[in-house]
Amino acid sequence: MAKKALFIALALALAVVFAAPGSALAKWPSKPIQIVVPWPAANDPSTMILTAMAPHMSKELGVPVKVINQPGGGGVLGAHKVAQARPDGYTLGLISIGPMITQVLRGKTPYKNQDFKPLGLVWSSPFVLACRADAPYNNLKELAEYAKTHELKLAHWGLGAVPTLIAMKAAQIGGFKWKETAYRKLNALLVTKGDADVITFSVTGLKDYLDAGKLKLLACMLPERLPNYPDTPTVKEQGFGDPYSIWFGMFVPAKTADDRANKLSEVFFKVMKRPDVQDTIKKIGSVSHPTDAKAARKQMDSELANFGQIMKQLGVIK
Template identity: 30%
Template sequence: MKSPKKTLLSLATAVAMTVASGAALAAYPEKPIQVIVPWGAGGDSDLTTRIWADAVEKELGVPVVVVNKPGGGGVVGTSFVARAKADGYTLINAGLSNMLVTPNFTKTPYSFDSFDPVVKFTSVPLAVVVAKDSPYQDFDQFIKGANSKTLTQGSWGASSSGTIMANIIANQSGYNVKYVHAKGAAASMVSVVGGHIDSAVSFPPAFGPHVKADRARILVMDQKMDAFPGVPTFSDYGIKGSFGGWSGVFAPKGVPAEVVEKLNAATAKVMKDPEVLKAYENIGALVDYRYGPEWISDLKATYAIYTEEAARTSKK
């Protein structure tokens, strides 16, 4: 049996540890936060994350540093964060590809359940893009061209969301392409405007600058955008489904709830800032700020849909 003196000492130690732990959480963040983007620089994930990071660091009072760690169709950087300490100082740029698609269609050392979703900032519509001097003036001509010879199409990994959505679009349209995989959508667009590949599936932050500079042309995209008037949508061609990506931030599983709350509080403020909203508009990203249980429930439901699709296609 413990002596009264030892019992009091144990209680005092426990109280001290609890107070210290609470103080540590209350003080978050006390040092720089790094956000891993598992893709190359210049793509939609990179640009949307940098806008968010630059804005929230002013609210948090510490540097929020974006680090590109591409490779393996997003698996390298995402796996790195899945193994990181769940203290809120290492976060991952999360999106349709690395969180919902890739873990279902290829073997990865992580799954959706390896992370705690923090916040979503934007969504972006997928598009099929060609160089300005391409012989394919519209999507009908592209389909005919793909049926008469092998056309190349840039994407960012065999099991990436881009390739999987592109396959669905091609199947419904009745054509095939040869995929050329790059480290990200931005790298694919460089290949398109350089004349190295015939087309690419891409998102506005990656193709927008090339279109505005008259180096590239959009043939078709998931939804209409004021920034790109007159472009037909997939539904205009009878293609069924939703083809778009999104960008947000997740933390390693087990991150303290207080950390998530602080990151969300900072995000809520910056998403009302006209300069931040304009920055997203300038790169062609649609602000789609979401967080909390309802959003997480939607993510899990979408993850289950891709799980079913992966099981279906594996039986073919």
């Protein structure tokens, strides 16, 4: 009996300790939170934005918030890191339409998008088609005519990347085919040094080369023209396909508790609204368009169906 009474007393004592507001189990967050970005840090617009946001998020949450870059596989490696993380509210991921939608459709991911819980979509990246400044074409129509008698090499992230699909659709409409080459380390030097003729890339990463007169823009891939480059028409304006929002969203592992996911979402979007953060987004050239978790999931479901059709038309999937 004495042993039984002692066991009960210890159990009750432990229950009190672990239920206490200041205990390790009750207190959250109690250690650093990481935001995984599945691309290299250099010249990455989203890394720049998150780096500006992290100190303010840390102040709101009371723990350090760290931005961790995990590149590889067109964003798949970093996304997988998030999907596999413990669903305890300490790991978030900034994941784009590519690794979340088109790479999944290709069957190239060790995860499904149901393995993630969206906090919401946050911004879109200003992707463009660019070439050397001395190229004998200045828009997609001229490029298509030139490509009928000259082989053009397209530098891109991979067949599952949305900018690549937009470029492939433009070529299909223009009546030519790219000589496609995917690069793990995609950068402007591939074009300026002559290894490729055209590149799909964010305008932020090309800015220095555009300003120096080494590159020129052929088309903007967003639905509207870029404020910083108003003379560059969109793909749609030029009659070479439909534009798509190359969006980025915040995600946590699917089994993350709703109360923690909601708190992270609340803090993220509160900080994102700060004037200094909005200025950073605009200066970089990204487009802010926050949505809640429900709207994010609805858009993802719609794009799974839409891109499935597009990728079949292009022969990327069967």
